[in-house]
Amino acid sequence: MATVTSHRPSPTVSGTPGGTRKRNKAMSYNWLGGGLSWVWLFVVMLPIYWIVITSFKTQANYFITNPLAPPSELTFENYKTVIESDIVRYFINSVIVTVGAVIPAVAVSFMAAYAIVRGSNSRILRGMNWVFLMGLAIPLQAVIIPVYLIIIRLQMYDTLAAIILPSIAFAIPLSVLVLSNFIRDVPKELFESMRMDGASEWGTMWRLAFPLTRPALVTVTIYNGLGIWNGFLLPLVLTQSPDQRTVPLALATFSGQFGVNVPAIAASVTLTTLPIVLLYAIGRRQLLSGLTAGFSK
């Protein structure tokens, strides 16, 4: 098992199916773990199944049929209700916030990570790295009041930029940590030969470090993107008008607004989650392997 002894699992290894695992040949089936896994899969999937089928039920149908039975007749009425409630606007807001925060966050984190690895002789850079490491322990909740104050003073309250600016900052520490760990794995000789060829640090960063860190960049992008897309506290505190609502905040509002119209609530959850599930289906392998490589050490 060459993969086991390697110092750091390459990100693709842990995600590939059918590793050379033979230890169970002589062993009995792991009934406890197996049973638990399947039961938990049922527990995990049940609410998801329920929310999807409910979103296609008419309101009258919802109250008389078994909650877990599929709808007797499909209706798209609930989706219409949700779309008429401006969901598209909230969706666009969320896209703007997520893209607007993730791209700058990953870009500056990548540059900082490169600098921290390449300039490890510098006391200043070591100090900065220390600040980022400490930053991992700062919960967003704890600093939300001063962030609110800063945003008011910048006259940005109730804008999407108010959500974007702090989101970038809070994505930086973990991104720098993950990316610098990856850049450190680039063989020193490659940097040397780039230097011999007269490449600048800027050029080396883009032409050498960037392509070699691409899996980590994708992981960090997805991870931060998911966090910002689902973020609730910043939009709640830093915006006010319905125009600036992001999806999670809009969902919470719908839940009050639609009241007993549970199928419409279900449709709002389904509709806003679907694009994320589709993106996940596309980038799944990358994300899973990146996360397991990042945490399972």
Add this chain to the structure above:
Amino acid sequence: MTTIAPPVVRTKEPSRSSGGRSGSVLWMALPAFVWFVIFGIVPLLGVLALSFTTWNGIGEIQPSGLDSWKATLTDPGLPHALWVTFLIMALSWAVQTPMSILIGVFLATSKRYREFLAVLFFIPLLLSSAAIAITYKALLDPNFGLGTGLGIELLNQDWLGNSTLAMATLIFIVSWQFIPFHSLIYQGAVRQIPTSMYEASQIDGAGRVRQFFSITLPQLKYTIITSSTLMVVGSLTFFDLIYVLTAGGPGDATRALALLMYQQGFQANLMGPASAIAVILVLVGLGLSLLLRRLGGRGDESQLEGA
């Protein structure tokens, strides 16, 4: 991001031999650093400063000495919120850890279904806490919810209307949301345990249970600490879920520290006391991270012992 990742991930000792001319790369770190200082470090100092002031969130900020701290520390809501936070932390850890390890071990060894299970297990992590909260609110409806669907009368409880049940429901939903994630972490870690260790013990006649306790569990030590730190420190910051699910209720049964801070600051407009609560939140978080790191005994030592 609702969880804060703790600094447990190892950083390697920087190598001195590299020829990086620090002057030429220093500026590259500046944008990230300045940004993080403005929106991370300055607010951290700011929250401490604000805890010695009186401010309603809109008007002038007035210095008021220890008033906010006195108000906060004498408020019976604070020890209650600390207790609720502790309960959520301890119970969700106690439920999630054993289950995640067992599922993780299974996922790591059963290759046939592993891929399939891993794909579906990730779905709860894609949903926002707001979406999860409103889904469960509807699903747990005593009249039209799950109990009726499964035909189990026992499940037709007023889950969110009774203090004990509301706490239990909260723990369950947290587990629903995060057990899959921690299982995947454990799966990755179990797959890094050398097969030779199992082969050797098998020759010695060790059974599965014996192997689990004398090989798997010790080898997972650092992963358990990483995963526990994520759970424990993350549980301090559960806000969205509680805010949407119960808003701290019934009464104050699920009013954890982060929610208390929000309600004091942004609903009662008492930013001073809210800042004091935020300072307590930071201190508890830092204390727990340091404690867990010490528990792990991992400084810069290698994690590959025995591997």
